[in-house]
Amino acid sequence: MRRESALVSNPVLTAIGLKKSYGGVHAVEDVSFDIAPGAIMAIIGPNGAGKSTTFNMVGGQVKPDAGSIILNGRSISGLPPRAIWRRGVGRTFQIAATFASMTVMENVQMALISHRGDLFDMIRRAGGRCRDEAIAVLDRVGIKNLAERPCATLAYGDVKRVELAIAVAGDPIMLLMDEPTAGMAPGERRDLMNLVARIAREKKMAILFTEHDMDTVFAHADRVLVLDRGRIIADGSPGAVRENADVRAVYLGGAKNGRRKAEQPESRQPKKKPPETDPSESKAAKPDTANAVISPAKSGPV
Amino acid sequence: MDFSFIVIQTLNGLATASFLFIAACGLSIVFGVTRIVNFAHGSFYMLGAYFAVTYTPMLLGVMPGFFGFWFGVLTAALSVGLLAILMEVFLLRRIYRAPELFQLLATFGVVLVVQDLVVWLWGPEDILGPRAPGLSSFVTILGQRFPTYELAMIVAGPLVLAAIWLLFHKTRFGVLVRAATADREIAGTLGVNQTALFTAVLFLSGCLAGLAGALQMPREPANPFMDINMIAEAFVVTVIGGMGSVPGAFLAAVLIGLLQAFGIVIFPKITLVLVFLVMAVVLIMRPYGLLGRPETVGAAPANEAVPMPPFDAPARLFTVVIIGFLVLLPFFADDFTLKLMIEVMVFGLFALSLNLLLGIGGVVSFGHAAYFGLGAYGAALIARHFNAPMEAGLLLAPVFAGVGAALLGAFLVRLSGVYLAMLTLAFAQILYAVAFQWVEITGGDNGLIGIWPSAWAAERLPYYYLTLTLCTIAVLLLFRLIEAPFGYALRAGRDAPARADAIGIHVARHRWLAFTLAGVAAGLAGGLYVYSKGNIDPVSLSIPISVDALTMALLGGIHTFFGPLVGAAGLHLLKDFIMPLSDHWRFFLGALIIALVLLFPEGIAGFFRRHASWRKAGEARA
Numbered sequence: 001m002r003r004e005s006a007l008v009s010n011p012v013l014t015a016i017g018l019k020k021s022y023g024g025v026h027a028v029e030d031v032s033f034d035i036a037p038g039a040i041m042a043i044i045g046p047n048g049a050g051k052s053t054t055f056n057m058v059g060g061q062v063k064p065d066a067g068s069i070i071l072n073g074r075s076i077s078g079l080p081p082r083a084i085w086r087r088g089v090g091r092t093f094q095i096a097a098t099f100a101s102m103t104v105m106e107n108v109q110m111a112l113i114s115h116r117g118d119l120f121d122m123i124r125r126a127g128g129r130c131r132d133e134a135i136a137v138l139d140r141v142g143i144k145n146l147a148e149r150p151c152a153t154l155a156y157g158d159v160k161r162v163e164l165a166i167a168v169a170g171d172p173i174m175l176l177m178d179e180p181t182a183g184m185a186p187g188e189r190r191d192l193m194n195l196v197a198r199i200a201r202e203k204k205m206a207i208l209f210t211e212h213d214m215d216t217v218f219a220h221a222d223r224v225l226v227l228d229r230g231r232i233i234a235d236g237s238p239g240a241v242r243e244n245a246d247v248r249a250v251y252l253g254g255a256k257n258g259r260r261k262a263e264q265p266e267s268r269q270p271k272k273k274p275p276e277t278d279p280s281e282s283k284a285a286k287p288d289t290a291n292a293v294i295s296p297a298k299s300g301p302v
Numbered sequence: 303m304d305f306s307f308i309v310i311q312t313l314n315g316l317a318t319a320s321f322l323f324i325a326a327c328g329l330s331i332v333f334g335v336t337r338i339v340n341f342a343h344g345s346f347y348m349l350g351a352y353f354a355v356t357y358t359p360m361l362l363g364v365m366p367g368f369f370g371f372w373f374g375v376l377t378a379a380l381s382v383g384l385l386a387i388l389m390e391v392f393l394l395r396r397i398y399r400a401p402e403l404f405q406l407l408a409t410f411g412v413v414l415v416v417q418d419l420v421v422w423l424w425g426p427e428d429i430l431g432p433r434a435p436g437l438s439s440f441v442t443i444l445g446q447r448f449p450t451y452e453l454a455m456i457v458a459g460p461l462v463l464a465a466i467w468l469l470f471h472k473t474r475f476g477v478l479v480r481a482a483t484a485d486r487e488i489a490g491t492l493g494v495n496q497t498a499l500f501t502a503v504l505f506l507s508g509c510l511a512g513l514a515g516a517l518q519m520p521r522e523p524a525n526p527f528m529d530i531n532m533i534a535e536a537f538v539v540t541v542i543g544g545m546g547s548v549p550g551a552f553l554a555a556v557l558i559g560l561l562q563a564f565g566i567v568i569f570p571k572i573t574l575v576l577v578f579l580v581m582a583v584v585l586i587m588r589p590y591g592l593l594g595r596p597e598t599v600g601a602a603p604a605n606e607a608v609p610m611p612p613f614d615a616p617a618r619l620f621t622v623v624i625i626g627f628l629v630l631l632p633f634f635a636d637d638f639t640l641k642l643m644i645e646v647m648v649f650g651l652f653a654l655s656l657n658l659l660l661g662i663g664g665v666v667s668f669g670h671a672a673y674f675g676l677g678a679y680g681a682a683l684i685a686r687h688f689n690a691p692m693e694a695g696l697l698l699a700p701v702f703a704g705v706g707a708a709l710l711g712a713f714l715v716r717l718s719g720v721y722l723a724m725l726t727l728a729f730a731q732i733l734y735a736v737a738f739q740w741v742e743i744t745g746g747d748n749g750l751i752g753i754w755p756s757a758w759a760a761e762r763l764p765y766y767y768l769t770l771t772l773c774t775i776a777v778l779l780l781f782r783l784i785e786a787p788f789g790y791a792l793r794a795g796r797d798a799p800a801r802a803d804a805i806g807i808h809v810a811r812h813r814w815l816a817f818t819l820a821g822v823a824a825g826l827a828g829g830l831y832v833y834s835k836g837n838i839d840p841v842s843l844s845i846p847i848s849v850d851a852l853t854m855a856l857l858g859g860i861h862t863f864f865g866p867l868v869g870a871a872g873l874h875l876l877k878d879f880i881m882p883l884s885d886h887w888r889f890f891l892g893a894l895i896i897a898l899v900l901l902f903p904e905g906i907a908g909f910f911r912r913h914a915s916w917r918k919a920g921e922a923r924a
Contacts, residue, residue, distance in 0.1 A: 059804065061800065061803075061804075080803065081800075081803040081804045082803050082804070082805075082806045082807060082808055085803075085804055085805055085806045086806050090804075090805075091804050093800065093801065093804075097798040097800060097801035098797075098798065098801065099793065099794045099797040099798055099801065099802075100797050100798070101609050101610055101793055101796075101797050101861070102609070102610075102790070102793065102794075102797070103609075106790065109790075110790055110791070110794050110805065111805045113787045113790070113791075114791070114805050114806040114807055115805075115806070118787050119787055119788065119791045119806070119807060119808075119812070120787070120788055120791075120812075120815070121786050121787045121788060122782065122783045122786045122787075122788045122789075123782060123786055124786060124787075125782075125785045125786060126785060126786055126787045126789070126790040127612065127785065129787065150609045152609065163801075166801070166805060167804075167805075169805075170805075
């Protein structure tokens with residue numbers, strides 16, 4: 001089901017007038033949107049458009065300077081990530097972050113134990129907790145066979161799946177995914193996004209994701225929000241956004257058939273490897289620096 | 303306090319500041335470029351003093367007067383610089399990618415080795431150097447006499463600062479140093495020859511430390527305690543100034559110099575405390591020092607994601623065997639062995655409590671002796687001043703230490719990495735200073751004596767079983783804690799803090815609680831220790847005790863359950879074996895630490911575990 005209109009009745013999440021600046025740089029100026037339950041919404045835009053900042057404000061990693069974010073009728077603006085998670089928002093990171101000293105199973109158990117509020121239990125062993133549920137979650141994301149593997153030994157594509165398993169472990173009402181397919185091979189991208197879409201449908205989970213790969217966006221999103229220089233320049237169905245003149249101007253510099261051209265850098269992307277070598281960098285709340293797959297004509301303005 | 307007095311004290315403070323700055327800025331530069339906290343900087347300083355008192359009289363014999371003296375100082379500084387190059391090439395170069403704790407420990411190994419070498423080469427007596435020709439008299443300022451050498455020193459500090467500024471802004475070397483300090487990753491991509499840069503930086507810092515030591519010549523004789531006295535102050539200066547910032551170090555040196563000059567007049571009792579207190583306050587308000595900048599994320603190697611082995615059937619069997627062995631030991635061991643084993647158990651608990659922070663939480667506590675000492679002094683103080691029995695002492699020791707750890711922990715969890723390590727060190731040093739200076743209550747240097755167990759535990763045998771019982775309970779509880787969700791959440795916060803936060807884990811709160819509990823366990827160890835010895839002195843709060851705990855944990859392997867216990871037994875028994883055989887146990891201990899860091903970066907238990915897994919893999923393949 002695709003929505004042609006940006007207006008949503010009964011949204012799961014509403015963002016109103018979000019603002020954030022770093023020093024003198026306005027990363028995000030006046031961004032408002034809402035998301036219907038079960039909807040899959042993509043945020044796109046050139047480098048420095050404010051995607052990651054917007055995204056991190058919803059997740060709680062970045063505090064908005066102004067504006068509010070309402071989840072299911074309650075404000076979550078300015079809350080720390082852990083509190084937002086408890087309200088039912090799971091997320092994945094641009095560079096997948098998992099607990100590398102634990103097995104795949106333990107990673108998921110960790111999230112489930114937290115979901116049950118047992119983090120301060122000092123007596124009962126963690127290893128035996130929530131096992132069946134953890135197996136079920138791993139099964140859902142298709143990595144049940146990896147359950148006992150230490151996370152540090154996994155291929156990057158599998159790490160991304162483990163992270164997805166962690167993020168959906170508590171059955172959140174909303175899932176945030178920051179560049180879910182970055183660093184993955186094209187085949188892996190499709191599989192992962194199909195999986196995410198299926199989980200969203202089954203669990204009635206709303207999904208908000210940022211993405212550089214336009215194929216992924218147009219194949220899976222049912223609504224696309226386009227940011228440029230910290231403002232929304234388009235908001236609507238993939239079809240409508242694709243035809244939008246402003247969007248074409250920002251992205252393609254007016255060139256026809258730019259989409260095909262834009263896909264070419266993909267082949268340069270390494271397979272099964274993160275684009276940056278240092279995973280710890282993902283923690284920094286910075287405007288993203290990953291190469292813009294579709295933006296050969298115009299680089300980031302910020 | 304009249305005006306002339308204030309002027310003189312200000313001048314005194316500024317002279318001290320110059321010394322502090324020259325002594326400390328090399329430490330800061332090295333940290334900025336290599337991210338290594340170089341404990342051996344104090345040894346460089348001491349060697350500078352010893353070289354100076356050796357060379358200068360000889361040179362004065364050849365060319366008396368001005369040139370002889372300053373040639374001596376200069377030669378001493380350059381000699382130390384060359385030794386620093388040796389250390390860089392043979393030790394530091396091999397451990398740049400190692401966890402920061404291993405680096406700290408390796409440089410502390412150098413401290414121990416140099417301490418013994420200095421005594422071996424120059425003897426234990428102080429060696430007085432010649433005075434500076436032309437600077438050995440007084441000038442009169444506002445009716446007060448002030449040494450001309452001190453006046454010259456007030457100028458020397460800013461001169462060195464200016465020289466470093468010129469070096470850093472007018473030479474290619476300086477540009478590279480600043481680039482590397484600002485962002486090591488970027489500097490690495492600029493085609494900078496890192497090896498040469500690091501060697502050069504160590505040479506520079508060695509020269510500066512050597513210079514500071516040599517300049518000390520007319521003020522105090524060269525003595526084998528200079529290194530530790532200086533390194534503690536140098537840490538304070540670099541941390542307050544912001545690690546890696548030379549102007550920051552200067553600012554901090556002036557602050558500390560003046561504080562000491564006036565503090566000694568206004569609060570003569572608590573000068574030592576005052577310095578560390580200022581550092582703690584600065585760090586709490588500015589977590590990266592006055593002019594420091596946040597450590598670049600990812601600049602240090604990411605937390606080693608070493609998988610923790612499960613506490614499986616073999617581990618349980620091992621536990622039972624060890625407990626069984628300890629229970630049966632008194633039937634075939636003599637009194638001395640029992641005494642030794644009591645200490646091993648106490649230090650085992652102490653090392654394990656540290657490892658809850660270190661290995662599980664990824665929190666580098668460099669002043670863990672604070673909680674051991676708090677427990678020990680807590681028990682001893684209520685025994686001495688309130689005639690409390692041993693039972694009350696052993697109950698209060700963990701409470702005392704736990705409260706101390708909880709208070710400090712509340713500030714600590716906001717800091718990270720090396721600053722956190724330095725604040726834990728500062729806290730331990732504050733307690734050390736209190737125990738040392740508050741003579742009426744703590745007995746000062748002599749400590750408190752006659753702290754004996756209750757009658758039923760007065761003999762060695764019952765006290766052995768008491769220790770065994772309490773240590774076993776505490777160790778098993780700690781093991782369980784690590785296996786339980788609490789321990790997992792701690793590890794999650796260490797592995798990936800942002801990820802942990804995004805699944806509802808309040809990382810800071812977990813760390814704080816872990817800090818408190820580690821304090822409780824260390825306090826119990828301290829309490830058991832004091833009743834086994836019958837006395838306690840400030841040494842139990844000192845840096846070497848903290849380093850012992852770190853060595854034990856790292857020696858055994860911090861990503862294992864038994865590692866810290868194995869390490870404690872290994873190190874303590876080894877010390878006991880070496881000390882009677884040789885006066886140079888420090889040399890051996892230092893060499894041992896260095897060798898361990900170079901050979902087994904994952905600890906002994908970790909090494910065997912990996913070895914075992916190789917064998918398993920080999921069998922699976924066959």
